[in-house]
Amino acid sequence: MTQNTRERGTTLVLGGTGKTGRRVAGRLTGLGLPVRVGSRSGEPPFDWQDEATWAPALEDVGAVYLAYAPDAGFPGASDTIGAFAARAAEAGVRRLVLLSGRGEEGARRSEQVVRDCGVEWTIVRAAFFSQNFSEDFLVEGVRGGVVAFPAGGVAEPFVDAEDIADVAVAALTGDGHAGELYEVTGPRLLTFAGAVAEIARAVGREVGYLPVSLEEFTAAMAGQGAPPEFTGPFSDLLADILDGRNASLCDGVRRALGREPRDFAEYARATAATGVWDA
Numbered sequence: 604m605t606q607n608t609r610e611r612g613t614t615l616v617l618g619g620t621g622k623t624g625r626r627v628a629g630r631l632t633g634l635g636l637p638v639r640v641g642s643r644s645g646e647p648p649f650d651w652q653d654e655a656t657w658a659p660a661l662e663d664v665g666a667v668y669l670a671y672a673p674d675a676g677f678p679g680a681s682d683t684i685g686a687f688a689a690r691a692a693e694a695g696v697r698r699l700v701l702l703s704g705r706g707e708e709g710a711r712r713s714e715q716v717v718r719d720c721g722v723e724w725t726i727v728r729a730a731f732f733s734q735n736f737s738e739d740f741l742v743e744g745v746r747g748g749v750v751a752f753p754a755g756g757v758a759e760p761f762v763d764a765e766d767i768a769d770v771a772v773a774a775l776t777g778d779g780h781a782g783e784l785y786e787v788t789g790p791r792l793l794t795f796a797g798a799v800a801e802i803a804r805a806v807g808r809e810v811g812y813l814p815v816s817l818e819e820f821t822a823a824m825a826g827q828g829a830p831p832e833f834t835g836p837f838s839d840l841l842a843d844i845l846d847g848r849n850a851s852l853c854d855g856v857r858r859a860l861g862r863e864p865r866d867f868a869e870y871a872r873a874t875a876a877t878g879v880w881d882a
């Protein structure tokens with residue numbers, strides 16, 4: 604951490620109750636740094652869909668962690684992120700760390716508006732999160748013993764949200780990360796069947812992977828109440844990122860932190876111990 608970190612003002616953590624933001628906010632608080640959680644349940648509330656909430660959230664803020672919801676790759680995301688980044692620059696924010704996604708055209712546009720906003724930036728372009736199995740849309744499948752997902756036999760270098768948070772905090776608080784694009788993956792390629800097998804081993808019971816079509820998966824999401832404004836773009840995004848384009852390892856964690864990323868097996872062991880996957 605640099606000497607003047609404490610003079611930088613509050614860090615606004617957007618998505619600060621989510622998978623990565625919660626971890627970023629926790630680390631910053633642990634370092635004794637002032638943090639404001641930016642989300643609809645934050646104080647003051649922050650809503651991407653309500654620009655009137657942006658200025659109060661940006662008051663006295665020196666740095667922003669930007670995890671956009673629902674997804675930096677969705678249609679329109681780059682427009683909203685660009686508008687917010689301009690407001691952040693006007694408000695005196697000096698550092699912006701964007702969470703982006705690998706292999707997503709829309710996310711590339713969101714990266715570009717952040718690069719162009721005039722504030723010192725770092726981009727963390729992440730692989731598929733391991734925590735999607737424990738804190739998001741795949742957790743019920745694990746609990747129920749069948750993870751149905753339209754990934755066929757494609758390999759993915761699952762990345763741990765703990766590593767993403769470490770990289771983000773380094774970029775928010777340290778020197779040498781300005782203008783860096785960190786493409787962050789785990790240390791190993793795994794198929795979804797392989798990842799689910801690691802989870803089954805860790806929980807000590809049968810959990811299987813069921814490859815389904817994108818149409819079947821989308822219909823199941825809709826059946827559980829997901830609105831078409833979400834299922835449409837999400838299906839398009841999955842079609843892109845699950846076509847094999849992301850089946851390679853990147854060195855973002857090592858470049859940012861000087862250490863190797865956490866392996867999926869370690870994530871599975873630690874997560875099983877929390878009981879979140881208990882049937």
Ligand SMILES: NC(=O)c1ccc[n+]([C@@H]2O[C@H](COP(=O)([O-])OP(=O)(O)OC[C@H]3O[C@@H](n4cnc5c(N)ncnc54)[C@H](OP(=O)(O)O)[C@@H]3O)[C@@H](O)[C@H]2O)c1
Binds near residue numbers: 728
């Ligand atoms: N999942 C992956 O595998 C993956 C991979 C690469 C990149 N990403 C990127 O990760 C980002 C999401 O980050 P995450 O997974 O850490 O978050 P998350 O777990 O999806 O949580 C969403 C966060 O955003 C907040 N939120 C939801 N709707 C909001 C709104 N209208 N206005 C303001 N805040 C809102 C939520 O809090 P409230 O409900 O309190 O508002 C919560 O803090 C996306 O942009 C995506 O592109 C994800």
